[in-house]
Amino acid sequence: MHPPPLVAETIAGVRRKEGKNCVSVEWLYHIIRQDKERGGSLYTFLSHHLKHRRRQVSSRIPIKDRVSIDERPAVGDEKSRFGDWEMDTIVGKDGKGAIVTLVERTSKKCLIAKSPKGKNAKAVARLVVQMLKPFEHYVLSITTDNGTEFAQHKFIAKSLHTKVFFAHPYSSWEKGLIENTNKLIRQYIPNGTDFSSLSDDYILYVQTELNLRPGKLLHFSSPKQKFLLSLHNIALRC
Numbered sequence: 001m002h003p004p005p006l007v008a009e010t011i012a013g014v015r016r017k018e019g020k021n022c023v024s025v026e027w028l029y030h031i032i033r034q035d036k037e038r039g040g041s042l043y044t045f046l047s048h049h050l051k052h053r054r055r056q057v058s059s060r061i062p063i064k065d066r067v068s069i070d071e072r073p074a075v076g077d078e079k080s081r082f083g084d085w086e087m088d089t090i091v092g093k094d095g096k097g098a099i100v101t102l103v104e105r106t107s108k109k110c111l112i113a114k115s116p117k118g119k120n121a122k123a124v125a126r127l128v129v130q131m132l133k134p135f136e137h138y139v140l141s142i143t144t145d146n147g148t149e150f151a152q153h154k155f156i157a158k159s160l161h162t163k164v165f166f167a168h169p170y171s172s173w174e175k176g177l178i179e180n181t182n183k184l185i186r187q188y189i190p191n192g193t194d195f196s197s198l199s200d201d202y203i204l205y206v207q208t209e210l211n212l213r214p215g216k217l218l219h220f221s222s223p224k225q226k227f228l229l230s231l232h233n234i235a236l237r238c
Helices: 008-017 025-037 121-138 153-160 172-185 200-211 223-237
Strands: 084-091 098-104 110-114 141-144 164-166
Touching (some): 084 121, 084 172, 098 121, 110 172, 121 223, 141 153, 141 172
Parallel strands (some): 084 141, 141 164
Antiparallel strands (some): 084 098, 098 110
């Protein structure tokens, strides 16, 4: 009997968590494909049995001076410290336009804004700073993926006096909250939406709706309530 199905990302993630060396996720898939072509059965241990579209090894330019999530303080892994954020983008129809999304990990408060120049790195960086500036003292870290729209991460870090960490390639679970938040946003802004048709007022409406939505993991408080309570508790300790 086979053990429960795995994915290469899980194998790599567990080994890193245990402090063991591991080749990249892309190379793991390469090894498994080669084994399958030779008649091997390694692919049967994957949940998708390699039936998904073959993922090409990324050829895009690496982000300069990126800081790996491996260097993020351990407290950032616990999702218990107020002020740790996750960051991502949502892309519009035909890959045109971009919406920047941010979420605070303990309260699940989200911030959403349309980038005026799509995924242009400088425009995205300026927008992120603008979005988080009102909460500058409560931005202890930002975790994101390796999209080139975040190439200006040093500008973000310097402007907000924080640190930006990058998840491992194809390791979406390392920023799972923003992934789930984006799915909620897609309930209002479905795939295939032409972002040029979206007004800033509508984007603000979506943000407000999500921040007022009670959640089970928040003991049925809303992200707004949880965020404000955290600010209140910090003020009491000062």
